[in-house]
Amino acid sequence: MAGVMLGTLTGFFSALYSFVILDVSVLMSLAVYSGVGVATAILVILAMLLRPSDDPQAAYEETPVKA
Numbered sequence: 001m002a003g004v005m006l007g008t009l010t011g012f013f014s015a016l017y018s019f020v021i022l023d024v025s026v027l028m029s030l031a032v033y034s035g036v037g038v039a040t041a042i043l044v045i046l047a048m049l050l051r052p053s054d055d056p057q058a059a060y061e062e063t064p065v066k067a
Contacts, residue, residue, distance in 0.1 A: 003044035011037025 015033035
């Protein structure tokens, strides 16, 4: 979900930048929106899938607490 949301935002702002600042046509800005959005979403989803799955809190659950 985070990848899709971040991809949408980065695609939107890059399309807006290309249309307003770089003076690119509307159709080309839509292509930029799609390309940047999809690339960002894929990279974020891959980063979330490939991160270590070890929970750092699990190491402390077996530690007895001394009172």
